[in-house]
Structure formats: structure tokens, C-alpha cells
Amino acid sequence: MESNYVYQTIANDLRSAITIGKYGPDEIIPSENTLASRYHTSRVTVRKALLILENEGLIRPQHGKGYFVLSPEYRSFQLDFYDKPAGTGTRYLEINVLPAGPDLSGYLEVAEDTMLVVIRRLLFERDIPSAYDEKFFPYVKGEPLIERELHYAEFPDVFTDQYVPRKIWTNMEIRTGEAPDAVCTALGCPQGETLLLVRRTVLADENTPIGFGRRWYAPDFGVLTAVSNFRSHY
Amino acid sequence: MESNYVYQTIANDLRSAITIGKYGPDEIIPSENTLASRYHTSRVTVRKALLILENEGLIRPQHGKGYFVLSPEYRSFQLDFYDKPAGTGTRYLEINVLPAGPDLSGYLEVAEDTMLVVIRRLLFERDIPSAYDEKFFPYVKGEPLIERELHYAEFPDVFTDQYVPRKIWTNMEIRTGEAPDAVCTALGCPQGETLLLVRRTVLADENTPIGFGRRWYAPDFGVLTAVSNFRSHY
């Protein structure tokens, strides 16, 4: 917690000054040279400290002018979504290969007769059904299917040996939805109930959808939490 | 898009190598000295490139060992939440000062008879009610109330002149909820309808709640979207 190093001392001092408002938004903090002589150190060390604050989204340098204090960004939130949350049990309802059909062909941008791997699971919390989870992705011929999918039926891990892991990302949509009868039955809630619905589209390379997932949460379990995070806005 | 500078060239080269899997997770990339001689440059320049990749969550240095490639983090999502989304109209339903009562006193950690400012608004998209928004925060005596709140009834901007902006953050909870009658009436949906509900608690300093907000989305408008982001995990 101590600032044993010069660059940490500078970063901490400036961070405090900005936090308490000594330097407000759009104001300029002392220049690199000023700080270097004030702390009896080199410009390189000062720049190291300033880069840290820049990466924290507190300041932004402008060539020829100086370092400006940024306004905090309140609109950006971080949301952690675990495919299989800690303390959650799972039961497989179905593992199959079926034609896509009208709605799934849209999400995955494939023909309606494309064969899809379908994985349906039920999630449990303390032995009570908490969510109904479905996953769909194109069936690759000759793949040793069932065993592999059973082993890790998690998004997007299922794809990491088919696609370049660093080029996979996920789009998430959170909304309410009228649950199909099968879902209501499995979750033990009245037919036609409106539930929290999370849709995930896994994309690779040039925004190509390679997987689609849907999850319905039982009425008392569907809570997602997010926390605001201040990041730099360029 | 070009890499005019040495440090950019190094960073781009390494980033590509990691992305295509030339260096996989938990593997070590070439050392600082190796890279310095390979690119005929100084260690300082190499370190600058490596710091960029570290901040991108691709690698992590280990003292005495080397730089290790990290696994991508798929569980973290970024969600942007705008109090007043672009293209949205608002109508004020109520601005008032009322005692907290049983449930709000819990969220704001105040006594039940604490006087709260209450702001209720209706959001519109293309002249159709899209969400019902409520905000609550303790009433500070002697504050020129109405005019100020009307001016910016946005979270957490309402608090930035009372609290240190950099010490304010927001906790968000996304779930379904049975909408109260007043909400259903305002949104034009059947009584007792289950809607998407977003709760926000604004906190300051030592996790002290200073504001609480609730928003119900009309059935066809309640969609939140999030995108996965790879960040370093320490």
C-alpha cells in the first residue's frame, strides 16, 4: 500500500488531487517538466506515472498543450456473466442434432435446414430449478459430438479449438420474454409466464455468428448485477 | 493504421502472434533483451510495447521469469446504460418530498420517516411510453429543490455538486418485477404485468447509498445489450 517508488508517489499524489477536485474536469495538471523538477526526478519517471493515470481514465494528454483532467464516465457498467455460476448444479435435458428452423436460422445466419447441435440444460440452486438454458451451433460433420459437448457445454469455450480464441466475442441481450411451455414446465412456473431472458450470440472473425444461446430465469432467481466503471472516453 | 514507430511495430507484431496462437495461453513470449536486439532498439522501447499489451490484457510479466500469455476472459461484459437514451422524450409525472417508508428506507439505509425527494418520469420512444422511471434521494433542508432537479434529473449527475464525483459509483440490478398498478397504467399494459426492472443504487465515499432509482420497461422496449470485453485478470 506504500508508495515505495517515485512513479507511484507521483501517481498517488496526482490521483488524490484529482479525486478531491483540486484539479477539476477539463483543467490542466502540472506539466511533465514541472513535475520532474518538483519531485527531483527524470521526465521518464514522470511520464510513467502519468501513463498510469491515463490508463485509469483520469487524464488525457494533448500534444503541445498539457494533460487534461477527464470527467468521470458514469454510463459504462461492468457485468460478469457466468455460464455456470458457482454453487449451481446442472442437469442435461437434451443433446441433439436438429434442423435450424425459422427463428434460429435468423440468429445464426444459416439456412433453415442447416443441422444444429442443440444442448438444453436446467440449472439448479439449492436443488431448485433456477434457469433453463439452451445452446445452438452448426453441426460439423464427423465431429465426435456428444462426449465433447458434455465435457464443456459452456459458451464460448466450446469453440476455442475450432476458432481463434482471441477473435471470439459475445453479444448479450437482456430482456423479458414469454417462456415457452416446455420452459415453464421445467422451471415449475405457470404456463405463459413472463421471465427474464438472456440471449447470447457468439461471433468470430468478421462478425460471423457461430453460436447462439438462450437462458430463461425462474422468477425468484433472475437477477443480474452490474457495477459502474470509470474508463477513459476518447 | 501504420506502425510508424518502433514500439508500435513491436506491439502489433506480438499482438498478431498472440492472436493467431503462435504464443498460446501460459506460454512465454521472447524476453525484453531478445526483442531489443531483434528490433535493434533499446529495452525502454521494448518495455513500452509490452506495457501496451499488458494493458490490453494479453500478457502479464513475472519477475525473474518472463512475460506470459493470458487466457482471454469471456465472462466480463460491458453494458452502457443511459439515464436518458438518445432519441428519448421524457415527461415528469411527479416531483415531491415524501417520507421514505418501509422499502425505500432499506435501499437508502435511512429511517422510515426520512424525507426523500421523489422524481417520477415517463420515457417515450417515438411518442410511445417506453419506461417508467423513479428516483429517490434524501432531501437536504434549504436546498433549492424543484428547479435544480428538473434541470438534470439524471443519475448520478444530481449528486456531483454535493459529493466528490470521483467517489461516486453505481450498483445496478437487472431483474423482472411485477409492476405496480400506477406503472402499468402509465405504460399502457395490463395490471400486474411482469416487466423488466432495473434498480440502481448510487453510492458515495464508504459505500454509503445516496440515491436509489427504479425503472420499469414497457414490454416491447425493455432490451439491454452488453458486449464481452477481454480484460486482464490478476
Next chain:
DNA sequence: AAGTGGTCTAGACCACTTC
């Protein structure tokens, strides 16, 4: 002992902005 990353120096030159 040799290799690794971590901190730091005292310069240099360039590009941009302001006066």
C-alpha cells in the same frame, strides 16, 4: 552465475501549440 523483469537517469530530437 546468468537470465529475467523493475526502476531510474540524463540526455537527445521531433511535433504541436501558444505567444
Next chain:
DNA sequence: AAGTGGTCTAGACCACTTT
């Protein structure tokens, strides 16, 4: 012209890890 940030050098010494 003077001040600002942006890039880069060629060293130095320290701390940690492996052999």
C-alpha cells in the same frame, strides 16, 4: 521563441528465478 507532449537511447543498479 518558448513551452508542451511524443519518441528513443545507452547505459546503470536492483530484485527475483533458474541452473
